[in-house]
Ligand SMILES: Nc1ncnc2c1ncn2[C@@H]1O[C@H](COP(=O)(O)OP(=O)(O)OP(=O)(O)O)[C@@H](O)[C@H]1O
């Protein structure tokens with residue numbers, strides 16, 4: 393097990409050592425389930441698929457992922473353990489990646505626990521399980537994007553509440569840039585390439601491609617770059633903020 | 637000759653914006669030496685230690701541990717350091733044993749070797765009775781000992797302990813001091829403290845800094861010669877004496893050159 397693995401293991405255990413993990417999982421399951429059945433009119437659509445379930449994920453993540461990410465660095469800074477951690481013989485970037493992977497794995501566990509929904513649709517009809525699998529993978533990758541933003545901003549402050557609000561706001565901007573109202577705002581005056589740029593920055597645009605069942609290479613590259621860029625900035629922030 | 641030098645600081649300086657917290661500090665320390673690092677609150681002791689351990693960036697000057705520059709090869713330097721940060725921060729939600737295993741794993745020990753290192757540290761610090769309790773429920777003394785155990789676990793060449801006996805009862809102070817003396821012969825140890833008698837008790841050398849400047853470097857005996865300990869300390873670190881010395885551009889150095897090294 394590498395240094396990254398050691399960090400991840402500790403971090404993942406830390407999630408489950410507080411009630412936060414269980415509360416998160418319960419909220420995630422309850423919300424994603426009820427949104428699917430009630431707001432997503434799962435039954436009325438008369439189709440055996442999980443489209444309505446996945447289409448809520450970008451909105452659910454907006455609040456739930458900043459809640460998962462907020463403690464990653466803010467708590468270390470508050471309790472002073474960051475000094476202990478960063479003076480151990482392990483590179484800063486390994487700690488950043490290790491923490492991120494732990495939180496991502498935690499999201500993966502939550503996603504896997506939604507399997508009863510999958511069983512339900514398979515029991516009700518004959519869904520395209522390939523599309524469902526692609527959607528799960530897409531949702532997981534998108535969660536990584538939210539998480540990298542959350543981890544990065546959590547390094548800015550000792551206060552978890554501030555970390556939560558900051559990440560929710562930034563994630564909101566990334567989400568909204570693909571929504572029609574925002575697009576309509578740019579439409580009248582902005583040249584096409586700006587319109588495209590704003591649109592292509594959006595989580596929504598890329599995620600909607602994936603839940604149609606096609607994992608487009610460009611969508612994956614997009615989320616991977618978001619993760620890469622924000623984790624890189626995360627490491628920089630940690631370095632700059634060490635003293636304070 | 638130089639191979640016995642384990643810690644070396646050369647013109648080490650730290651500025652926070654325009655404020656100079658550590659000003660041009662130089663000294664070196666060899667195996668077997670225990671350095672008492674003294675100075676009033678805010679003198680720059682912790683800041684110096686944070687630079688030595690690679691936590692804070694250095695503004696000017698250099699520092700090396702066992703020949704490894706802390707800036708250019710931080711990981712090699714950190715492998716050789718055991719560090720107890722000020723206030724002994726620990727992961728409160730872990731138990732002592734989980735925490736020590738974690739530190740051992742980050743330091744690259746696995747399996748039986750890891751368990752043996754942890755067991756060793758646990759028995760040295762007599763942590764056996766609390767090993768499975770969450771750290772946050774431990775008393776201050778035990779927390780400090782867990783922090784200490786974490787620092788000595790890998791049997792490092794260099795120990796840097798920021799106020800290791802702060803807040804401990806007399807018995808535990810005594811225990812920590814005996815432990816330091818027991819480990820002293822084959823390590824270079826730096827301890828910061830506000831207890832002047834601690835210096836005479838465990839240290840082979842004393843350095844006093846004040847407002848970031850080195851104002852005394854010598855043996856505890858030399859220090860005692862300056863008069864009653866706390867008066868001498870007050871005198872050395874008072875505003876006036878610092879001004880006087882900075883005019884002369886020199887600090888008191890009573891430490892004799894050691895030729896035999
Ligand atoms: N991140 C920082 N930003 C600005 N100033 C700082 C920072 N860290 C420390 N200082 C200042 O540097 C000076 C030295 O602080 P340091 O913690 O090294 O003192 P110390 O000798 O350890 O004191 P004490 O005995 O109280 O622990 C203090 O004046 C402190 O306010």
Ligand SMILES: [Mg+2]
Pocket residue numbers: 681682683722798
């Ligand atoms: Mg201090």
